[in-house]
Amino acid sequence: MGKLNCKRASRNVPLFVAGDLSGDLNREMVNHLAICEECDRLAQEFRESNSLLTEACALPEFGAQFYDQIRNNVLDKITRDGISSRPRFGHRWIFASAFALMLIASGVMFLRWRAAPEAPQDLASTTQIAGKTASNQPPESASPLQSKDLPPKTQRPQKPVRRMTLIPPTSQQFQSARNLAAPPDDPQVSPSEIASASEVSSIEIQTSNPNIRIIWLVAANKRGAQEDNQAKSEPEPRTNDR
Amino acid sequence: MVAEMAHVFLANANEIPATADEENRADYLTILVTRARAGDALAFERIMLAIERRVVSIAWRMLGNSDDAQDAAQEVYLRVFKYLARFRTGEDFRGWLYRITINVCHDLARRKHSTMTARLSEIDFGEEHAKVEDPGIDPETRTLRQQQLAMVRRALHVLSTKERAALVLRDLEGLSTEEVARALGSRPVTVRSQVSSARAKIRTYCERISRQGGHDGKIEL
Numbered sequence: 001m002g003k004l005n006c007k008r009a010s011r012n013v014p015l016f017v018a019g020d021l022s023g024d025l026n027r028e029m030v031n032h033l034a035i036c037e038e039c040d041r042l043a044q045e046f047r048e049s050n051s052l053l054t055e056a057c058a059l060p061e062f063g064a065q066f067y068d069q070i071r072n073n074v075l076d077k078i079t080r081d082g083i084s085s086r087p088r089f090g091h092r093w094i095f096a097s098a099f100a101l102m103l104i105a106s107g108v109m110f111l112r113w114r115a116a117p118e119a120p121q122d123l124a125s126t127t128q129i130a131g132k133t134a135s136n137q138p139p140e141s142a143s144p145l146q147s148k149d150l151p152p153k154t155q156r157p158q159k160p161v162r163r164m165t166l167i168p169p170t171s172q173q174f175q176s177a178r179n180l181a182a183p184p185d186d187p188q189v190s191p192s193e194i195a196s197a198s199e200v201s202s203i204e205i206q207t208s209n210p211n212i213r214i215i216w217l218v219a220a221n222k223r224g225a226q227e228d229n230q231a232k233s234e235p236e237p238r239t240n241d242r
Numbered sequence: 243m244v245a246e247m248a249h250v251f252l253a254n255a256n257e258i259p260a261t262a263d264e265e266n267r268a269d270y271l272t273i274l275v276t277r278a279r280a281g282d283a284l285a286f287e288r289i290m291l292a293i294e295r296r297v298v299s300i301a302w303r304m305l306g307n308s309d310d311a312q313d314a315a316q317e318v319y320l321r322v323f324k325y326l327a328r329f330r331t332g333e334d335f336r337g338w339l340y341r342i343t344i345n346v347c348h349d350l351a352r353r354k355h356s357t358m359t360a361r362l363s364e365i366d367f368g369e370e371h372a373k374v375e376d377p378g379i380d381p382e383t384r385t386l387r388q389q390q391l392a393m394v395r396r397a398l399h400v401l402s403t404k405e406r407a408a409l410v411l412r413d414l415e416g417l418s419t420e421e422v423a424r425a426l427g428s429r430p431v432t433v434r435s436q437v438s439s440a441r442a443k444i445r446t447y448c449e450r451i452s453r454q455g456g457h458d459g460k461i462e463l
Contacts, residue, residue, distance in 0.1 A: 014441040018412075020419060020434060049394075049445040050413065056391040057398065057414050059299045062308065067294050070312055074290065074319040 004028040009039045017046040271335050279326050286326075290319055293336075296415070297343050303410045304347040306399055310354075317346045340417075340425035344407050390451065397447035401440050408436040409444075 004012075004025075009032045015021050016029045033040045203216040271292060277285035294315065301314035321342050329338060379387070398406060404426070411422040412433065419437075423430040 011438075014438040014445075015434060018437075018441070020437070045449065046441060046445050049448040050441065052391070052394050052448060053398070053444055054414065056394040057303050057410075059295075059302065060308075062298065066308070066312065067298070070294065070298075070315045070319070071287070071290050073316050074323070075287075077316075077320060078323060 004032040006032075006036060006039055009033070009036065010042055013039065013043050013046055017043050017050060275326065275329065275335055276331070278323075279329070286323060289322070293339055296336075297339070300340065300343045300410060300415060301347055303398070303414055304344070304406065305351065306395070310350060314343070314346050314350050317350070318343050321346065334424065337421060337424040340411065340421075341427065344411075344425065347407075348403060393451045394444070394448060397444050400447070401443060405436045405440040405443070408433050409440040412437050413441075 009029060012021060012025065012029055016026065016033075021029060033043055201217065205214040205216070207214060271289065274285045274289045274292070278289055297315045297318050298311050301318070302308060302311035305311055305314060318339070322339065325342075329335065398409070401409065407426060408422055411417045411425060412419060417425070419430045419433050422437075423433045426433065
């Protein structure tokens with residue numbers, strides 16, 4: 001450790017005079033004060049001021065009555081106010097418990113929300129909505145309590161769902177369709193097959209009105225006439241009212 | 243003295259022996275605290291007797307007058323009684339007590355709308371000490387000395403709260419730096435720094451008193 005200069009010594013004088021230093025620093029202070037008059041004078045001033053403070057703040061004799069009064073007041077207050085020394089479940093513990101419960105509850109709710117599946121967007125729900133729209137009646141599964149005791153809820157107008165159903169043709173129908181597409185002089189198509197294909201190829205289209213379904217039928221035995229008609233106009237749709 | 247006073251207050255002195263030797267034992271307060279926690283009212287009275295001088299001394303030096311010191315001591319006893327159940331067995335009871343005392347002094351000073359740098363006019367250190375007279379010294383010298391001491395006492399109240407608490411406990415109550423640190427809930431190095439700063443301010447104050455004569459009482463640190 002290097003030699004102590006006056007600046008560092010003067011910083012440590014307040015601690016040195018009260019014996020708060022120890023080890024090397026204390027020895028260096030002793031050596032420095034022995035050779036430095038200014039620092040030694042500073043140390044002497046600190047000793048005097050410390051001694052003056054100790055003398056000035058010496059505790060006066062208050063007398064037994066002073067202390068008796070304190071004790072009696074304390075005992076009176078304990079008796080009068082019923083102060084207990086037993087540990088109580090303080091307010092801060094109540095707040096802490098409530099906060100912890102809220103935290104746990106919100107955590108559980110968050111986990112349940114994460115675990116819940118997303119709202120289904122499949123055809124089944126769409127069909128259900130369409131069915132409700134079609135019937136315009138409350139579902140049969142509605143509880144009797146709701147239907148009897150409670151006033152009927154005002155139903156929100158359901159947005160009509162446009163649904164198009166494509167009925168895949170059967171193998172027989174498919175074959176008949178191939179026969180129709182084939183040229184008339186195709187040797188693979190027999191007249192009996194052409195006759196049996198008269199009831200094939202239907203396309204059903206569900207309109208926005210659930211009561212109206214368009215069924216598009218193509219008659220195979222009238223292929224030639226239909227080709228002529230196609231050139232002139234659209235095929236005649238047949239509506240199926242339910 | 244505490245033991246003699248204890249005999250006055252205790253109905254059955256044989257229940258808890260209160261000789262001077264008994265009180266000097268390190269575990270004397272521990273026994274009393276254990277009994278008081280179990281609901282022994284006499285043990286709590288004994289605790290008050292054992293600590294009253296120290297509590298009043300700290301409070302008087304922190305607050306600067308005997309009335310406030312008395313109020314503070316009462317509040318300290320009440321808090322000790324109230325929170326005795328929270329006191330952990332094996333902990334330093336005196337350190338816990340000093341901490342309560344310092345906190346009570348802070349609260350009291352705050353409540354009275356006077357910071358710990360109290361208004362000098364409210365500090366009656368000088369009046370209490372003026373009653374003590376030494377017949378061996380001539381009146382003029384004695385008066386000057388008393389004025390000087392009064393100024394030094396007021397210098398204590400120009401210090402910051404923490405500096406004053408550290409200085410009172412370390413230099414005036416004679417606790418070690420580690421004990422002061424425990425009582426104030428800080429580190430020893432912090433206490434050392436606060437005490438050093440406080441001593442330097444007191445010395446500066448004393449130096450200015452000697453230069454200016456110390457009659458105006460408006461010396462700034």
